[in-house]
Amino acid sequence: MRTPIAPETNLGDVDLQCVPGGAQLHAELPEPRNFSGATIMITGGTGSFGSTILKHFLALSVAEVRVVSRDEKKQDEQRRRFADGRIRHYVGDVRDFRAMEGICRDVDFIYHAAALKQVPSCEFHPIEAVNTNVTGTQNVLDAAIRAGVQRVVCLSTDKAVYPINAMGMSKALMEKVMVAKSREASGKRTVITGTRYGNVLASRGSVVPLFMDQVRRGQPITITDPNMTRFVMTLDEAVELCLDAFQFGGNGEILVRKVPAVTIEKLAQAVLEVMGRPDHPIRIIGPRHGEKHFETLLSREEMAVAQDRETYFCVPPDNRNLNYDVHFRSGKPSAARLDDFNSLNARLMDVSEMAAMLRNLPYVQAFLAGGEPDAF
Numbered sequence: 001m002r003t004p005i006a007p008e009t010n011l012g013d014v015d016l017q018c019v020p021g022g023a024q025l026h027a028e029l030p031e032p033r034n035f036s037g038a039t040i041m042i043t044g045g046t047g048s049f050g051s052t053i054l055k056h057f058l059a060l061s062v063a064e065v066r067v068v069s070r071d072e073k074k075q076d077e078q079r080r081r082f083a084d085g086r087i088r089h090y091v092g093d094v095r096d097f098r099a100m101e102g103i104c105r106d107v108d109f110i111y112h113a114a115a116l117k118q119v120p121s122c123e124f125h126p127i128e129a130v131n132t133n134v135t136g137t138q139n140v141l142d143a144a145i146r147a148g149v150q151r152v153v154c155l156s157t158d159k160a161v162y163p164i165n166a167m168g169m170s171k172a173l174m175e176k177v178m179v180a181k182s183r184e185a186s187g188k189r190t191v192i193t194g195t196r197y198g199n200v201l202a203s204r205g206s207v208v209p210l211f212m213d214q215v216r217r218g219q220p221i222t223i224t225d226p227n228m229t230r231f232v233m234t235l236d237e238a239v240e241l242c243l244d245a246f247q248f249g250g251n252g253e254i255l256v257r258k259v260p261a262v263t264i265e266k267l268a269q270a271v272l273e274v275m276g277r278p279d280h281p282i283r284i285i286g287p288r289h290g291e292k293h294f295e296t297l298l299s300r301e302e303m304a305v306a307q308d309r310e311t312y313f314c315v316p317p318d319n320r321n322l323n324y325d326v327h328f329r330s331g332k333p334s335a336a337r338l339d340d341f342n343s344l345n346a347r348l349m350d351v352s353e354m355a356a357m358l359r360n361l362p363y364v365q366a367f368l369a370g371g372e373p374d375a376f
């Protein structure tokens with residue numbers, strides 16, 4: 001069944017004050033999010049993000065969730081774990097337009113999370129990153145527009161801003177594809193919105209499970225660079241942003257959650273504090289392939305036009321056309337005197353705040369209870 005979102009829940013047309021550097025927003029954000037009876041498609045639905053979003057959607061009494069991914073084995077595990085007849089698994093690759101076209105039929109909402117996201121491996125296989133992250137996104141959006149899907153939310157990363165590695169570059173291009181497709185979709189049924197995240201704590205393959213495992217095995221914690229900083233957020237915060245994007249995201253907008261940052265040294269100290277092993281040895285190993293010293297969630301140019309929506313920033317699309325006269329008559333606000341929003345000038349957490357955040361994570365709690373939890 002198709003469930004239209006009530007027009008009043010879409011803030012895409014509301015005249016929000018444009019606040020360089022970010023002051024407060026003034027519009028009331030309506031509740032609640034209504035997905036009941038909807039058919040939802042999640043690309044990358046067996047990955048960290050996809051499966052967590054899946055769990056949240058199932059709790060919101062949706063009619064059907066189509067999980068699209070390439071890995072039969074993960075799908076089988078997920079089928080057993082959830083044991084919910086509303087989930088339908090599709091083996092398919094976002095690189096395959098025809099497959100996406102078939103799966104999109106009669107879908108109301110799409111969460112597009114499928115991506116190659118490992119920084120080091122994308123350095124070695126950049127074209128693979130382009131094929132999945134860029135062309136794959138184009139395929140999903142073309143299929144969605146053609147099928148008249150109501151809303152598509154695409155997942156991006158801080159590594160797409162001022163990118164230096166292939167993963168970030170492919171995600172930056174993905175965002176450009178997303179905005180270009182939103183122009184194409186303008187006036188049609190489909191609304192396309194992006195979300196941009198920093199590091200989600202304790203996600204599969206990330207540094208927190210690695211550090212905890214190293215401590216448990218009695219191996220030194222390996223720190224790349226103690227002064228390196230990363231934006232960190234919990235999975236719940238990430239899910240919240242996704243749901244906000246479905247409800248409030250306008251066409252072509254990118255929503256960026258405001259989160260604090262932490263140095264890797266403090267993150268490691270917090271892990272050791274939580275594990276009660278403050279004197280555990282640490283080894284400095286130096287940065288990995290393609291790593292940045294700090295990350296940026298919003299460029300200076302984006303800060304000049306971003307709208308501040310309390311828990312997140314909204315970057316509107318640049319909807320000027322390619323007519324040069326129009327360009328010259330209506331330039332953008334200047335970014336010259338603005339800072340970007342990066343993990344050096346963001347609020348930096350101290351060890352005890354970081355440790356408190358870690359203690360609240362289900363993964364950390366299960367680990368400390370002696371288990372071997374799967375990172376999501």
Ligand SMILES: O=c1ccn([C@@H]2O[C@H](COP(=O)(O)OP(=O)(O)O[C@H]3O[C@H](CO)[C@@H](O)[C@H](O)[C@H]3O)[C@@H](O)[C@H]2O)c(=O)[nH]1
Pocket residue numbers: 117118119157158159197198199200205206207208210222223224225228229230264287288291295
């Ligand atoms: O043995 C290690 C491994 C990592 N790090 C550091 O820990 C931080 C976080 O590393 P990791 O958890 O591997 O995440 P990132 O490399 O920052 O990338 C993650 O976070 C991105 C969001 O920024 C996602 O897009 C990526 O998919 C995801 O891998 C980085 O500063 C690393 O240098 C260490 O100090 N020691």
